[in-house]
Amino acid sequence: MLSKKYVGIIMVFMVTVVLTSGCTSLNGVLDLINDKMCNKQLVNDTSYANISANTPTKTYSAYGIRFKYPRGWTVESENESGSNMIFALKEISFNCVQFQIQIVPNNGMSEEEAIRQIQDGNLVQSTISPSWEKKSSYTMTIDNKTAYEDIFLVNDSHFSKIMRISQITLVKNDKTYLMLLQAPDEEFDKEKPYFAIILNSLKFP
Template identity: 25%
Template sequence: MKKSLIIILFIVMAMVSVAGCTSQSKEENKRFTGDNITFEYPADWVIANSQANDTIVAVADPKSVNPRTGYAQTVVVIQKRRLEGDFYQVYNENYATLFNNSSYQRVSEGNITIGSYQALESTYLVTEGDVKKKQMAIWIQRGEEVYVILCSALASEFDKEKANFDIVINSFNFIG
């Protein structure tokens, strides 16, 4: 049961709907602060609704909304879950299961630093029907909790969106 919940938490990137579209100057980033985290995101992005388990917040590019589905295709979802077991073991088991599914293909994996925290990064391709997405998941352990910053875009757009994802990643911080 634990393994199923963790897999659902971290590998299921539920569709994200865009809500509250507003316009602001492109020079200023917006800031999210809540649930003991803070980060910046692009000024022309919006807070979005996410159906992914354990989501703290999702931000999305409203220009990426698929008119057929109504869901944004360029999103960053921040998730938090209580750590049940060893951080590295949970991470490794999650991706061992994920990559056994032929819809997922590993691109890269490594260690990175987010603020003063050591983190794990996994980038992979996901095929959902006729849609191919590229996702980058950054796992951060803080005490007995795991935070995941999940960046997702169409595979053909991911590299173009990297600078926007970096705004979130490079400004991500814990408060409290």
């Protein structure tokens, strides 16, 4: 069993990877919102709503957020990066299967403006990285709210495998919730039922 201190080191490393690699995903989110405003037809990702996993679960709560997760996973929260964050990890490694949420205050901004501010780097510090290749974009429903999903393949030196990362952005009650689902690309579909446990049970304040 790895120490909580080591778990914290892993989490801080992964936050750094996300914040220094993931800005490009917000371009896709903004495209989705622009499409919505122009009345274009958006594809709704229902794949998580239509699957389930027969596995024991636990419930975790922090920062007003509540969700179920597979019993064998490790869940931690931290705010050392300046934003409240929650991590659910299948295992402790840099290539790990994981779910995470970062909470960003909107300070009264609308949904569209909050996402534009994130894209501009005003709410979350980030830089564009060419290692994130966007494959597709969708909308999805989480806790009865529309969320915006971008799916990426990431070939980055931080990882020893090609990773698939789904970034999901949801705005509710003056906060933006940035969520990531991460797994090696070749394993992602196999892990979807476990991600579904989390997504289908998420409740936001």
